Amino acid sequence: MLASADKVVPALEDAFSDGHVKHVVLAIDSPGGAPAEAERIAQAITILKKRHPKPVTAIIGNMGASAAYMAAMHADRIVAGKYSLVGSIGAIIAPWRLDQAIAQFHVSQRVYASGKLKAFLNPFTPVSEESNAKAQQLVSHVGAMFVQELVAQRGPRLKQHVDYGTGEIWSGEEAKALGLVDEIGSLESLVRNTPSVETFNFGPRESSLARFASSMGRAAADTIVGMSSWRWGTGLR
Known part of the structure; x- marks a missing residue:
């Protein structure tokens, strides 16, 4: 790149x-x-x-x-x-959901992970509530850090009372x-x-x-x- x-x-x-x-x-x-x-x-x-x-x-x-x-x-x-x-300004995770597509062909993937969220972005396994919550927590955290860095770099120049983290x-x-x-x-x-x-x-x-x-x-x-x-x-x- x-x-x-x-x-x-x-x-x-x-x-x-x-x-x-x-x-x-x-x-x-x-x-x-x-x-x-x-x-x-x-x-x-x-x-x-x-x-x-x-x-x-x-x-x-x-x-x-x-x-x-x-x-x-x-x-x-x-x-x-x-x-x-x-x-x-913000963060995004956009994984594909392919589990339903491969299910049409009666195919599934076995995943052995050391932790319950180790494979939370695996596109071939069904999405759980826990993995959904983890993904959202992650992008919210990274997005908030981006906004904090923006304020640190350009704080005095920024217009007040604006939500810069809407993306x-x-x-x-x-x-x-x-x-x-x-x-x-x-x-x-x-x-x-x-x-x-x-x-x-x-x-x-x-x-x-x-x-x-x-x-x-x-x-x-x-x-x-x-x-x-x-x-x-x-x-x-």
């Missing part, structure tokens, strides 16, 4: 350590992904900023949602287009009014408003397979390459 921490963190390290780079820009266009990946990226930003003090701006393109926004909120400033989609998506303009982003703009407007700068893309970059898939249309590319398409590590020199 293009936006995995294994690819993004080295790009950030290159951008921060380059002595010619004065401003690190995170160009984000993603519906999200694994929160642990966003956590690694956010921690890298925090560590690298201490080691190489530079302003960091996150620029959201079409979408900066869920784990993508989780990483973006660790930047000093968040910029989004007025038509950008921002938010989806909903806002437009860029709505997100700005709520304090989720700081201004409306784009990478082009940032460069235009910063005279005498040169941009350099530290990656990660799409593979040749992704470029080939792009020629077949974005829908095909999403199928071949994966759901996320974050572009990180642009530097302003």
